[in-house]
Amino acid sequence: MRNFLVLLGPPGAGKGTQASLLCARLRVPHVSSGELFREHIRGKTDLGKHAQGYLGAGQLVPDEVTIAMIRERVSQPDCSRGALLDGFPRTPAQAEAFGKMARDLGGDVRAVVYLRVADAELIERLTGRWMCRAQGHIYHVQTHPPKKAGHCDLDGSELVQRDDDKVETVTRRLAVYHEQTAMLIDYYRNAGLLLEVDGARPEAEVAESIAAALKGRLD
Ligand SMILES: [Zn+2]
Numbered sequence: 001m002r003n004f005l006v007l008l009g010p011p012g013a014g015k016g017t018q019a020s021l022l023c024a025r026l027r028v029p030h031v032s033s034g035e036l037f038r039e040h041i042r043g044k045t046d047l048g049k050h051a052q053g054y055l056g057a058g059q060l061v062p063d064e065v066t067i068a069m070i071r072e073r074v075s076q077p078d079c080s081r082g083a084l085l086d087g088f089p090r091t092p093a094q095a096e097a098f099g100k101m102a103r104d105l106g107g108d109v110r111a112v113v114y115l116r117v118a119d120a121e122l123i124e125r126l127t128g129r130w131m132c133r134a135q136g137h138i139y140h141v142q143t144h145p146p147k148k149a150g151h152c153d154l155d156g157s158e159l160v161q162r163d164d165d166k167v168e169t170v171t172r173r174l175a176v177y178h179e180q181t182a183m184l185i186d187y188y189r190n191a192g193l194l195l196e197v198d199g200a201r202p203e204a205e206v207a208e209s210i211a212a213a214l215k216g217r218l219d
Pocket residue numbers: 132133134135136137152153154155156157
């Protein structure tokens with residue numbers, strides 16, 4: 001009765017869009033661990049203070065703190081049908097704990113959707129953003145190109161790239177992502193839970209593929 005799902009995908013794969021479409025379709029909340037951390041820290045909860053202590057010291061938040069935060073969240077009444085997890089679990093150990101948690105709550109982890117997009121395509125998507133120097137108007141070479149290359153349509157100022165959007169930065173970020181998720185992906189593949197979906201297509205098609213892949217897996 002409680003369907004817990006995990007959404008995985010590299011930066012630029014369109015996870016945010018697919019998460020909201022999927023949550024609307026399944027009527028379950030989107031539980032983003034990053035957001036949850038920020039809420040706890042803003043709200044100065046015990047878990048938030050605990051996490052802040054580690055983050056402030058430049059350390060990783062220990063699993064037990066992260067797991068406690070997730071457990072508290074997915075135990076709430078709005079998760080009575082389950083939830084879509086995003087950003088958690090990150091490691092096989094966390095995945096193990098999450099499976100146990102899901103079963104303790106009378107549900108299970110039914111599937112892990114992995115949005116697969118080739119690095120070359122991700123690099124194209126993520127490095128396509130340009131901003132005008134004068135007022136920060138945003139352009140994208142694929143989805144919203146300026147009329148005149150290199151110049152803002154609205155004020156004519158030069159278009160520049162943020163460091164975060166540069167090829168070297170994006171390439172490094174993707175390498176880190178693959179390195180950090182390889183074991184988790186193997187874990188879920190071995191558990192028979194991994195559903196790989198081609199994320200390189202238009203959003204609506206990706207959403208359809210996810211729905212088709214999930215058929216028969218949910219209670
Ligand atoms: Zn501008």
